[in-house]
Amino acid sequence: MEQLGWGREEGGWRKGPWTAQEDKLLLGYVRQQGEGRWNSVAKLTGLKRSGKSCRLRWVNYLRPDLKRGKITPQEENVILELHALWGNRWSTIARSLPGRTDNEIKNYWRTHFKKGKPSSKNIERARARFLKQRREIMQGQHEHQHQRGVQDDDGAASADNTGGGAASHHADEATTRPAPPPAKDDDLAMMQDMADIDDFLQYHHPMSAYFLLDGGTSDAGSSEEINTCGATWGSLWNLDDVDVVDDVGGGGACGWGSFALLQDQGLAFY
DNA sequence: AAGTCCAGCAACCGCATCAAG
DNA sequence: TCTTGATGCGGTTGCTGGACT
Structure with a gap:
């Protein structure tokens, strides 16, 4: 059954589920060109998909570092706690769960927790x-x-071994x-x-x-x-x-x- | 066996943000 | 400074398959 043009072309763009052939084309594009410039995918590969659609397919399905399989209880804990802190900032939460996508986490949340569990009380307590x-x-x-006071003044480097080390670490990580x-x-x-x-x-x-x-x-x-x-x-x-x-x-x-x-x-x- | 319900997942849409011209 | 295109994000919708009646 085709609703809303599902699986059809609309305005020149194909919509609906991706075929293996389309995946192959997109993979080939990313291997050659790298991620980004999604709008040129259609031009270079002949794929009749919008840049948006290509990006989404790559991010949520084709990326090689994606972790397949069910969310583990440990991951669930992380999701719960980070959601308590950040709310529906799925992409932010996803960055803390390597191999998981924001879409996956969002879906998981909706199906497992949206219906009143855990209680907002628990979230507040955790926070x-x-x-x-x-x-x-x-x-x-x-x-x-x-x-420690000023006795460490001569050794900024020594301070870095404790808090400073963390600080440099902090700086290094700032980009990631x-x-x-x-x-x-x-x-x-x-x-x-x-x-x-x-x-x-x-x-x-x-x-x-x-x-x-x-x-x-x-x-x-x-x-x-x-x-x-x-x-x-x-x-x-x-x-x-x-x-x-x-x-x-x-x-x-x-x-x-x-x-x-x-x-x-x-x-x-x- | 057939029909219904529902969870899980994939994909789309609209809006926001950012960078380049 | 403004415009425009690309990208990212969150919300929502629709399909599929398994469980249940």
Whole structure:
């Protein structure tokens, strides 16, 4: 049944499901020309698809680094928590899940959570919990730096081994990490929270913050890495009370014990 | 076996943003 | 500065296949 021209040509452009032949043409184009300039795909390949359609097909289906298969529970946790922070910013969330597309995550959310679960209460709780932890850690670090005082003045490099190292790391990642969600509405307080969270994660938890396992070049899709990251997010978010936090790291270093542990395991994060 | 319902997924649409001219 | 085209993003729609009656 053909509704709304589904599977037909409209205005010179084909619409509807892609055929294997069309996929082949598009793949060939990307191999030769690289991503981008989608509007020239039709000219160069004879494909009767709009640039938009080509881009979408590539991003959501043909990209070689896409991770197939069901969303894992760990990924689901990440989706839940990031959605609690960012709302429907699917592309931002997707950047934290290598091999997953915004469309996939959006669909997953709609089918699994849209119908009232988890409750917005839980989302709020997760966010509040995180912000609380963040404040404590920031405070702890501030005190730590204060104690060190100016005695480190001669060694900016030495400072870089702690916070500075993270800072340089931070700078390096600036080009690849997801950009902080842009202000789109007037909920400035929330946006401030989100920006804080973003910066905070970047500094203090660069690995799990966005994993930043470059979907295009790394083996990010391996379930092992995903699971590991998920576990870290679990430790980040599932600290149901601050007692646990205190047990791990004496306040300031809370929860990040798992981070060190993962690094000890020789896992490469960047 | 046939019909219905619904979850999951693929794809389209409209709008926003950005860069080049 | 304005216009225009390309690209990105989020919302929505439509198809498919499996589960259920």
